Amino acid sequence: MGRKRKNMTYRVDLNSDLGESFGTYTLGMDEEVLSHISSANVACGWHAGDAETMAKTVRLAKEKGVAVGAHPGFPDLVGFGRRKMTISPAEAKAYIQYQLGALMAFAQAEGLSVQHVKPHGALYNMSAVDMNLALAICEGIAAVDKNIIFMGLAGSCHMEAAKQAGLRAAGEVFADRGYQADGTLVPRGKPGDMVTDEDVAVNRVLCMVKEGVVEAVDGTLVPVKADTVCIHGDNPHAVAFAAKLRAALESEGVEIANLEKMFA
């Protein structure tokens, strides 16, 4: 659940995937969504993004006071990192370190530190259910810098792997996705996979953050550690929802805080 502070207020981080433009190709409404989030997951050039886009994205995030994290993915630009690839733990570790390092340089050039790492796409999904892969990723990060926070699927292998590797773990929840009784997401394409009603979505997030529970598709109340909420920024509708969600959280006394602040 969102961190409850001594004075009985709550805190949650809002994160979004940014810097996904590539060369002449633009993607995402980065400037707009940056006004509503506290942590930016910056693509690192393997599944999306390029060096100049990374530099620009870090600068933008700094201007908006948003913390930056690495969003490393598979080496699959044409597939946007969304296709499963069978890689070894050693490969996973090296791939994470490479991409994390690239972002570190751009962050340092702006006087920032990399706050967190959140794997992208298929690498996120695969490592959420594969402890070996999750551990390789977390150990790769920890070897570089133990102060970096691992952002992963709340309740998944991600959380345990981060802990084992000595990293702080931030549990990510989704406003627009259905949950199963075991705390995992309803697979896309199955009944109840998406929450389409915006008000319902906002209320679910409030419940996850303040009560630490989410109602699963079968009606079960499932405990969930909601440190950060995934925000989409790929279209005007998504950005409007981000604004709406943030306003609702704040009006309910939930402070929007980046992970570093939350875990301080």
Next chain:
Amino acid sequence: MGRKRKNMTYRVDLNSDLGESFGTYTLGMDEEVLSHISSANVACGWHAGDAETMAKTVRLAKEKGVAVGAHPGFPDLVGFGRRKMTISPAEAKAYIQYQLGALMAFAQAEGLSVQHVKPHGALYNMSAVDMNLALAICEGIAAVDKNIIFMGLAGSCHMEAAKQAGLRAAGEVFADRGYQADGTLVPRGKPGDMVTDEDVAVNRVLCMVKEGVVEAVDGTLVPVKADTVCIHGDNPHAVAFAAKLRAALESEGVEIANLEKMFA
């Protein structure tokens, strides 16, 4: 010239391009040449090298007590970074920072710092004669970390650009290349471009290091700042020459020291 110490001894760095294998493709006798050098220029995955190779190369360098530097190149794997590309200063800056950062992560994972940056191939050659490009590169490095040393062609734009950017500059000389009266290298393919006699090559290096001069093709004695000597490691013959050169330098009282030590 090589740094003369108070007690009248000399120092010089020996550097070599390493980590140029890629995936299943192997290139270079990295382990062998590491025994003879003091600074390793590690390919960063754009013109050669890959994430796992970088991790392995940094580990090997650490074991051998050799300092590591980034060897960034153009995004041109099939051309091995040897083909000219027209890129903007902003692109050059971002490309250097990306590749430098990637190596920083692997170095940090081994408890090392990145000692230096030496541009690769066409990026080296182009920036040696293009002050804007050289400045973009050096400013890119300085923005990330002012403690990093810039290794470039002795007497070229590289040295001035590094200075302007607030970086320490290490002048690189070549044992096997002819020089012109203005201190530049004789272009490949022109008479006197290569020094093929090994004894002559060794003596030229000794002269550059101890006297700070090199004899140009027209007989002129040209002043040269020889902080580091480029060592090849792509074949057994090259490795044997590296051993021979190092032995000659040491028997003449020249200490082999990496750049950090030299500039300390």
Next chain:
Amino acid sequence: MGRKRKNMTYRVDLNSDLGESFGTYTLGMDEEVLSHISSANVACGWHAGDAETMAKTVRLAKEKGVAVGAHPGFPDLVGFGRRKMTISPAEAKAYIQYQLGALMAFAQAEGLSVQHVKPHGALYNMSAVDMNLALAICEGIAAVDKNIIFMGLAGSCHMEAAKQAGLRAAGEVFADRGYQADGTLVPRGKPGDMVTDEDVAVNRVLCMVKEGVVEAVDGTLVPVKADTVCIHGDNPHAVAFAAKLRAALESEGVEIANLEKMFA
């Protein structure tokens, strides 16, 4: 100039660069612009486009009755093929053949032939003024299939190289660009580089097609072989202009015909 037929009508081809989307990134209004052109230059995956996009673009062109050609570029996706690269004639030849072949497969799968090849971006610009490069490209195409038409800058090395290689050459002209007295384009950024008034642009094309001349920035009337007019399709405004230009040409008795038809 546009081909004048026996019955005193004129013909010209309208071409546009298509299939420039890549993976999840979309670019260009391909479907819309296909309604107004007769020849499509299909990106071949090196500077833009990907295998699935190529397949889809060829299908779309077939549906609209538009001829397809290969639009090969430098291996520079992040630079969109717009950056100069120094490649050898042997490399140029192989690069063209590779990309042409890839498109041939998608064309064959739809029962089509590849009508033409038009180099993209920096490869177009460089080969327009470099006879060796232009020849390497044209000889590469001719070795694969002498029936393929080479589309290049009217009045440039392109035309002569195609002829020497035994290929038919289609001269491309631009509605929105200024010309110099020697028939070359006014470089971008120089006064008179762009023709911004749409009516002026339309009249210039009519004059090039029907009279075979264009007025240069200095007022000179320059002869020009206008076989095909470059049409942009990257924004609604460009597509609207394409429709306007086509309507003007047709109302002036100019038949829009693809290159194969024109050269038949």
Next chain:
Amino acid sequence: MGRKRKNMTYRVDLNSDLGESFGTYTLGMDEEVLSHISSANVACGWHAGDAETMAKTVRLAKEKGVAVGAHPGFPDLVGFGRRKMTISPAEAKAYIQYQLGALMAFAQAEGLSVQHVKPHGALYNMSAVDMNLALAICEGIAAVDKNIIFMGLAGSCHMEAAKQAGLRAAGEVFADRGYQADGTLVPRGKPGDMVTDEDVAVNRVLCMVKEGVVEAVDGTLVPVKADTVCIHGDNPHAVAFAAKLRAALESEGVEIANLEKMFA
């Protein structure tokens, strides 16, 4: 089994993966192995090979009288196409067509036709057991040219998919691999996976070609359609075995013939 001709002789094809060098990286003893084989599987630039290497490989094959085929793989150069990727049938189809087309251009430039397609690495292994993937590949080939022969794992989905797509299917067998009772290969790492004794390997091939059976690890005699034998050419030992195997086949009255000849 190998094709038995009317006059009671036998025929078999010997194939090898060639053209796997990339840029400055060299791999494989292509020239040497070409002396011993009848069909060359040419890498198409996605998992190995590059445009110039393809051109050179096709020329070499032509000089040696060896038929050429496309050897398409996953877009995974760093993994050499050996890592599983989850791709859709539409992607598989487009990927095969792209790579096949590229080779078609180089073949046409030498006056040759592409004889066959054999998927590479993980794409081979995955499609051997996944009928949907195998069909997508075979339909992709058939859409381009029904005369192309599909080379795949004898007894696998490959054979049936080729048939359904209207392609001729060539069954590939392995001299150095163990078979299971169901005709599949013993997975690498399991007992009996490799046949290390050269004389045993030669005899197994003779038996597969002349008798149409192979002895599985459990002693069962398994029927197998041995149209082509996989030959390795990555080291001197492998090349020597290729020569030995070919000599043994010929001395036993087996004619070495490429697939086109065999299926004529």
